[in-house]
Amino acid sequence: MAHVPWNAKFEDVLRQGLPGLGKDKEPAADVPMEAYGLDSMALIGIVGALESVFRVSLAGQVVIPVHTLTAGQLWGILSAALQPAWDESRPSAAGRRTRDLGPWAVA
Template identity: 25%
Template sequence: MREAPWPPEFEKLLRANLPLLDADAPLDPGLNLADHGLDSLATVGLLMDLEELLGVTIPDELLEQTSFQDPLAVWQLMASAAGDGAAPA
């Protein structure tokens, strides 16, 4: 497992939307989110919560089918929305 490149607050929000992920299971950057309970409704809520937490707005043109496939893809989406490719503040 690779070390997570995101802050604990990001992981807490993500875990709150993964009902099939055991509380003590690691949140691997490549974990398939759909397999762990992230459905389309939860994705919308997660997106809104992350935008608020990280102070970014995700333009529709950045959203792709794979944007929420795994934690790393979600974090990279947030970084893209921050505008410089770096992790959001």
């Protein structure tokens, strides 16, 4: 069995949202999830479940096209959202806290 970069909660969410994954298959980190049945509606469900389970917002973070998105990329997006931004404590010019959006917010 190959090592995966994510934890069991993440994989549970993937299994619930990907009809082609099944109990006996392990998602590959570098295979587009479209191979497991991912479409735009399934992605909405998976993102919503990840936000609920991990108590984080992924709004505007998942900008990779659905047909090329991999489990490894989605785990990277989630991991970045779970980490505090390097400049989170620095006030912006308007006096509000700033947060780095990471490379996934760049089109």
